[in-house]
Amino acid sequence: NAHGTQTRGSLIVIEGCDRSGKTTQCSLLQENLTSSGYSVKLMKFPDRTTVIGQMINDYLACKQDVDDHAVHLLFSANRWERVSMMLKLLEQGTSLIVDRYAYSGVCYTAAKRGFDMSWCKQPDIGLPRPDTIVYLTLSSEAAAKRGNYGEERYEQTDFQKKVADNFAALTEDSWKVIDADKSIENLQAELLDICKETIKRSSDQPLYKLWT
Numbered sequence: 001n002a003h004g005t006q007t008r009g010s011l012i013v014i015e016g017c018d019r020s021g022k023t024t025q026c027s028l029l030q031e032n033l034t035s036s037g038y039s040v041k042l043m044k045f046p047d048r049t050t051v052i053g054q055m056i057n058d059y060l061a062c063k064q065d066v067d068d069h070a071v072h073l074l075f076s077a078n079r080w081e082r083v084s085m086m087l088k089l090l091e092q093g094t095s096l097i098v099d100r101y102a103y104s105g106v107c108y109t110a111a112k113r114g115f116d117m118s119w120c121k122q123p124d125i126g127l128p129r130p131d132t133i134v135y136l137t138l139s140s141e142a143a144a145k146r147g148n149y150g151e152e153r154y155e156q157t158d159f160q161k162k163v164a165d166n167f168a169a170l171t172e173d174s175w176k177v178i179d180a181d182k183s184i185e186n187l188q189a190e191l192l193d194i195c196k197e198t199i200k201r202s203s204d205q206p207l208y209k210l211w212t
């Protein structure tokens with residue numbers, strides 16, 4: 001900045017249901033921001049590379065059954081085990097583009113019978129609060145045109161509808177809700193603008209804690 005002091009990076013989260021194009025868009029954001037000279041790191045939750053992430057992966061691949069409460073806590077623990085690294089990077093001025101976060105955690109578990117949003121939020125209270133949350137929406141018709149769901153747990157139409165309803169209920173005013181039913185290039189251009197604006201706006205702002 002103008003005073004030559006180190007400014008922090010931004011925490012930017014991209015959320016959405018399966019097949020909204022999140023992962024493609026996140027990789028493009030990393031490429032485009034990096035080539036424009038920004039310091040950016042891509043992260044994704046669940047992070048399947050850790051021991052906890054391996055347990056989550058086996059659960060999602062239906063290789064292992066885990067109690068619904070326990071797996072919810074594993075997803076949350078998988079975020080907490082990355083917090084110190086995230087804070088360090090942000091402090092060093094690197095912005096993080098995060099593919100799914102606690103909002104997926106809440107919306108997916110709360111789509112199960114017997115779970116409510118308030119219980120689901122508890123273990124993620126206090127995580128670093130994103131500077132921007134983008135929520136990619138896709139109508140069920142537009143989603144159907146993108147082909148079949150994969151083989152993983154949760155990849156069924158009825159369940160995805162409940163997840164989408166939960167996202168709609170969780171959305172706060174500050175969320176940027178974007179219709180993903182457009183070309184990869186047009187969607188990317190919109191997201192790039194949002195990221196650049198966020199990095200500019202939040203560099204001298206404090207980093208808050210989630211749901212506090």
Ligand code: FDM
Binds near residue numbers: 045046060102104106
């Ligand atoms: N998912 C993801 C959850 O159920 N809870 C969470 O906290 C997170 C981060 O895991 F169905 C679900 C969402 C999705 C599945 O995600 C795997 P990816 O993005 O397809 O790897």
